[in-house]
Amino acid sequence: xxxxxxxCLEGRQGAWETLMNTYAKRVFNxxxxxxxxxxxxxxxxxEIFLKVYGSLAKFDFQKNFTAWLLTLTKNYLIDxxxxxxxxxxxxxxxxxxxxxQTSLAGPEEDLDRKETRAIIWEGLNRxxxxxxxxxxxxxxxxxxxEEIAEILGLPLGTVKxxxxxxxxxxxxxxxxxxxxxx
Amino acid sequence: xxxRQFEELLSSYLEGELAAAEKKEFEAHLASCSACxxxxxxxRETQEALSGFPEAEPRPAxxxxxxxxxxxxxxxxPVFGFxxxxxxxxVFAALSVLFVAVSFIFFAPQGRGVxxxxxxxxxxxxxxxxxxxxxxxxxxxxxxxxxxxxxDSIKTLNPLKGQEDKKQP
Numbered sequence: 001x002x003x004x005x006x007x008c009l010e011g012r013q014g015a016w017e018t019l020m021n022t023y024a025k026r027v028f029n030x031x032x033x034x035x036x037x038x039x040x041x042x043x044x045x046x047e048i049f050l051k052v053y054g055s056l057a058k059f060d061f062q063k064n065f066t067a068w069l070l071t072l073t074k075n076y077l078i079d080x081x082x083x084x085x086x087x088x089x090x091x092x093x094x095x096x097x098x099x100x101q102t103s104l105a106g107p108e109e110d111l112d113r114k115e116t117r118a119i120i121w122e123g124l125n126r127x128x129x130x131x132x133x134x135x136x137x138x139x140x141x142x143x144x145x146e147e148i149a150e151i152l153g154l155p156l157g158t159v160k161x162x163x164x165x166x167x168x169x170x171x172x173x174x175x176x177x178x179x180x181x182x
Numbered sequence: 183x184x185x186r187q188f189e190e191l192l193s194s195y196l197e198g199e200l201a202a203a204e205k206k207e208f209e210a211h212l213a214s215c216s217a218c219x220x221x222x223x224x225x226r227e228t229q230e231a232l233s234g235f236p237e238a239e240p241r242p243a244x245x246x247x248x249x250x251x252x253x254x255x256x257x258x259x260p261v262f263g264f265x266x267x268x269x270x271x272x273v274f275a276a277l278s279v280l281f282v283a284v285s286f287i288f289f290a291p292q293g294r295g296v297x298x299x300x301x302x303x304x305x306x307x308x309x310x311x312x313x314x315x316x317x318x319x320x321x322x323x324x325x326x327x328x329x330x331x332x333x334d335s336i337k338t339l340n341p342l343k344g345q346e347d348k349k350q351p
Contacts, residue, residue: 011252011256013249013252013253016249016251016252020245020248020249024240024244024245024248025240028238028240029238032238042240042241042244045240045248046247049248050251050255053251053255054255113234116227116231117234117235120232139229139232160193161190163193164189164190164192164193164194167192167228167229167232168189168221170228170232171221171224171225171227172221172224174224175221175224178224
């Protein structure tokens with residue numbers, strides 16, 4: 001990866017494309033899961049990579065590039081959320097098209113799973129930006145607790161407790177919504 | 183174990199991080215507390231749903247926008263390079279001061295007073311011009327009537343009339 005970054009700094013177009021092919025999906029999904037709106041996530045992804053391009057010269061080659069990129073992404077998303085949170089009231093409808101098409105479960109079970117996901121997708125908006133980011137990194141992005149601690153700049157214990165509280169809050173939302181439906 | 187302690191250990195239990203004794207205590211609480219059992223079920227369902235969340239594919243249009251970032255930056259760099267030259271800073275400072283002064287006159291509540299005063303002066307000037315014009319009109323009329331009076335007087339006096347009478351036999 002360091003070689004690709006060096007080539008980016010030298011201005012080789014192919015290197016930047018490789019970097020985008022490797023990381024664009026991850027950053028876009030992080031933005032989408034965080035803000036809940038696809039068009040907004042696309043704009044945020046573009047702004048984040050503009051910032052990455054401008055900051056690439058400052059990257060310390062001794063450090064992990066993925067953690068550096070995700071830290072920058074997290075900072076940008078939280079700053080943007082704090083700046084414009086009053087404008088955000090609800091998320092996009094949960095996009096069923098992104099769900100896996102093949103499933104071994106029966107149709108009723110599939111429906112229940114989709115409903116659960118839709119409730120949780122909606123429930124992410126009820127979390128504070130810090131808790132939402134922690135649970136996104138752990139459960140949706142699949143990062144280890146150690147990586148999350150590095151990205152968020154927090155002690156490991158704090159990260160674990162934050163992820164647990166976020167999951168608890170979502171479980172409460174699920175319990176409440178399912179109670180209303182049944 | 184209290185319900186609060188149970189809640190704090192939920193993730194650790196599901197991720198298999200509890201020591202044997204703690205795990206036993208956790209499971210005993212789970213079996214004895216119906217509210218915590220219900221919460222546990224919702225928690226597990228939540229975690230399963232979260233871990234199975236699919237990733238969305240970025241649209242090709244977004245990828246195209248991302249690929250051209252270096253070109254865009256290179257295109258704008260000369261413009262920004264020129265605008266951020268240190269020797270332009272006094273010019274920007276002077277323009278800022280001018281802009282603030284203009285904004286003060288046109289937009290600030292105190293500035294509106296200045297604007298009103300300017301309007302009043304313009305109206306006064308216009309009125310003065312109108313009055314002068316009206317006066318000029320009345321002077322012209324007076325001169326006209328004076329001219330008529332003088333001509334009539336001259337006609338009435340008719341100094342040549344007597345001489346003409348004398349010439350007649």
